[in-house]
Amino acid sequence: MEQFVDFSLIDWSRAQFAMTAMYHWLFVPLTLGITIIIAIMETIYVRTGKEEWKKMTKFWMTLFGINFAVGVATGLILEFEFGTNWSNYSWFVGDIFGAPLAIEGIMAFFMEATFVAVMFFGWNRVSKKFHLVSTWMVALAVNLSALWILVANAWMQNPVGMWFNPETARNEMIDFWAVLFSPTAINKFFHAAASGWVTAGVFVVGISSWFLLKNRHKEVSRKSILIGALFGLGGSVLVMITGDGSARQVAQVQPMKLAVIEGLYEGEEGAAFSIAGYAKSTNNPERPYEKEMHSIKIPKMLSLLAFHEFNAFVPGITDLIEGNDEQGIISAYEKAIRGKKAQQMLRQFKDTKDTNPVEHARLKALFEDKEWIDNYFRYFGYGYYYDEDINVFRTNIARLVPNIPLNYWTFRIMVGLGCIFIIVLALALWWAYKRKLEGKKWFYYVAIICVPLVWVCTMCGWAIAEVGRQPWVIQDLMPTVSAVSQVSVGAVKTTFILFAVTFTILLIAELKIMFMQIKKGPKEG
Amino acid sequence: MFEKMSFLTLQHYWFILVSILGALLVFLLYVQGGQTLIRRLGKTPIERDILIGSLGSKWEFTFTTLVTFGGAFFASFPLFYSTSFGGAYWVWILILFCFIIQSVAYEFRNKANNFLGAKTYETFLFINGLLGTILLGTAVATFFTGSLFEIIQNENGTISSIWRGPARGLELAFDFTRYETFINLSLGLAVFCLARILGALYFINNVDNENIVKRAVSNVKITAIPFLIFFLFFLINILVKDGFAYNENQVFMEPYKYLHNLIEVPIIGILLLIGVVLVLAGIFLGGFKASSKGIWFAGIGTILTVFALLLTAGFNNTCYYPAYGEYLQSSINIENSSSSRYTLVVMSYVSLMIPFVFAYIWYAWRQMNKRKINASDVEEGH
Secondary structure, three states: OOOOOOHHHHHHHHHHHHHHHHHHHHHHHHHHHHHHHHHHHHHHHHHHOOHHHHHHHHHHHHHHHHHHHHHHHHHHHHHHHHHHOOHHHHHHHHHHHHHHHHHHHHHHHHHHHHHHHHHHHOOOOOOHHHHHHHHHHHHHHHHHHHHHHHHHHHHHHOOOOEEEEOOOOEEEEOOHHHHHOOHHHHHHHHHHHHHHHHHHHHHHHHHHHHHHHOOOOHHHHHHHHHHHHHHHHHHHHHHHHHHHHHHHHHHHHOHHHHHHHHOOOOOEEOOOEEEEEEEEEOOOOOOOOOEEEEEEEEOOHHHHHHHOOOOOEEOOHHHHHHOEOOOOEOOHHHHHHHHHHHHHHHHHHHHOOOOOHHHHHHHHHHOOOHHHHHHOHHHHHHHHHOOOOHHHHHHHHHOOOOOHHHHHHHHHHHHHHHHHHHHHHHHHHHHHHOOOOOOOHHHHHHHHHHHHHHHHHHHHHHHHHHHOOOOEEEOOOEEHHHHOOOOOHHHHHHHHHHHHHHHHHHHHHHHHHHHHHHHHHHHHO | OHHHOOHHHHHHHHHHHHHHHHHHHHHHOHHHHHHOOHHHHOOOHHHHHHHHHHHHOOHHHHHHHHHHHHHHHHHHOHHHHHHHHHHOHHHHHHHHHHHHHHHHHHHHOOOOOOOOOHHHHHHHHHHHHHHHHHHHHHHHHHHHHOEOEEEEEOOOOOEEEEEOOOOOOOHHHHOOOOHHHHHHHHHHHHHHHHHHHHHHHHHHHHEOOHHHHHHHHHHHHHHHHHHHHHHHHHHHHHHHOOEEEEOOOOEEEEOOHHHHHHHHOHHHHHHHHHHHHHHHHHHHHHHHHOOOOHHHHHHHHHHHHHHHHHHHHHOOOEOOEOEOHHHHHHOEOOOOOOOOHHHHHHHHHHHOOHHHHHHHHHHHHHHHOOOOEOHHHHOOOO
16 A cells, blocks of 8 residues: 555645535534524514514524625535545445435525525515525525535445445445435434534524623523523534434444544443543554553443443454454454455456456355455455555554544543533523523623634534544545545645635634624624 | 336436536526626626625525536536546636635625725626636536546556546646647637626616616627637537547547537437527627517527537537547546446436426525616615
8 A cells, every 4th residue: 555655645635625624614503503593583573573583683694694605615615525636436436425415406505595595685575474484494405405415424434225336346325215314324414413503502692692791782682592592402402312322323333433532442341431531652563553541531431322331342442453352353454354355356356357257257246245245345445454564564554543632632522512502501591581691791701702612612523523434435445545536745735725725714704794793783784 | 217217318317417407507607707797887886786786696506506516417427527526626626716706705795894805805706707607618618629537447446537637637728739728718718708698688687777787788799799709619610520429349539420419319409509599699689689588598598508518518429528549448428427327216306306496496586586676775685
């Protein structure tokens, strides 16, 4: 692998995609939730006819509009970066991955584009009811859009509903419903969408608290807090339920991700959950990834969270790399050998097409044999890490361990902040309901600080999801080394800088406009 | 229903759908064309606000159609997606960049404290209208003139496409030693001019302002001449040139291939003819009669023309994304680049939603466009 792979190309391609995705996710979560909050407010306006609800609706809609534009721009780039920077991936699995993207376009984007125009420009052009329907359609469309892209992402983490066609040397879909309803997809959609609802809830509560701090728009702010906090809390409950579901899925499908999130080197039965800790290198040349972990732990908690059993075995990084016979875990080295074998079989299959029909037929049958698929083909991607030179092989295998500190800490920040938001939203709801928010300056400050923190929290979630699955573009089948487009490193560096500068300028513009609109408040909005 | 169709029929069906999306995209580039006319047609800030307000509720459709066009191509013909986007890297990056700066311009331009100033956002709109259309047109012309890439089999039996062009796609627009570059650019410039004509026709239809309409009418006339020159140069060249044909065994150059396609599949030829006539009728109505109906004629004409041209590139055993020269055999056609039969069947069921999508777009637009946009509307919106 070392000879033909330019790791700086992979790193820059990953950096470009990660940067685009992160900028995209700065704008999307708020969109997911605030459209529903706006729709609820407008529904109340249409039902009661009270102008203050219209004023609130228009104010939050203005903030949504500012946020929405950059989300659209970054979303476009993300879709096309699959082609520009990960072209081998696009061909290898375009069959399965492209379908949700196309459905997203047909189902969600047109709905969004049509009704966003009515929502913003239609106040004096269409009837009240049609306007309300349009606002709800926008809320539905943005969440539908999230569904399809998250189905696609979930499939990369847990490839189901497919088979490998040796004739085309591609993965092809055989069960659309399995792709759509895989437990990973369901958990991922609700977890990510609900995290957007929490973001919007915290945002509305935080901005409204700022108004209260400034003694402005008191009643409008109280009502906004009521709706934002209730909605955000509902989202939090869903985030917790699906977070639990996601953890169990990860334990089954991506055990390495779980191990790095926990900094768990040696697997154990009744594994403890690490609250906080640090790692020291063991300086073992045969195991360059290995470290010694020291941390404060809650006994058996990890086994309980991952498998809902106190004494379940949770494999550690070492078990997954070196293997663990007792637990029936084969080593990454063995997987690489088997993966290489599967790749060789594919090559032979191709080579014998015109020269040896009998052998060709035998090899074809192999790719349809479930036992062979389970024992060999499922490790196809590991084959890229095989090398006859043991030292190179060892270095390659160490690349199968994702960044541990990044995963470990982002997970803890995400969970910790998530818990804080639940408390803040619950207090906000209770006090707004009881009309006791007045004068609680300290709470206003806390709610305002939570606004940037909710973005930190949701970014951490994506960092875990994406960095935790490295180096896999498609779990166990395709690593980044084989997915990347063969573009020059210089070109990718240039486009990285181009996009980084552009997105940063747009972000600054967005924030400046957003702050100004908030300062103006609902009346002028 | 779709399960009973042959694989080849499904491949044709999906090429038709992708071509419809491509045709709609070119029609919707009237937004881009309109953007390049803001300073030309709007002489006062209020007039410019009216023009931008008029386009403001439509730009997202062009954007969405571009995204869906990409998604549909990805899902139905992934080898094209992989080859073209990963290969002609700079062309697509530049196109994408043009669209990033557009998306924020409408929303941010008139907002207080917008960091870059209204003029910068108007410049973004102009760049998007100018470069976006020219580059898209140039990229589509390569469907007829070819690119330099190779489809290879990797050591492990998987397939990859390798771009052999020296400048990652830019050579398709700047290699003036190759005659085909002029054909590529001529389509790019024709699309740019057409977008401007459509933009002006749209304003005639959508804006309630005498001065703007007057200037738009004169603009249709002025732009019609270069449009006809560039378009005819492109059309005549592809009709007389050798085309990229394929049979079971190989890809080969067939003299007058695209002309043959129009004759051998007469419906495509008829659609192209009707399309061109309607575009000319639209130009006549808008430019010489100041009729607000010009956009409908030219719009439908554009859709039919582009649709027919894309089918000419891909139907009748033609390689729609050809590789030229020594890489001829790597050329991409609808059979060797498509998704599996199963995916096409699933996606075909999804495609049944498209009429509903058109229906709600039509209904919403009808509600919104009951009256024309004037100065009083400029303050509205968000």
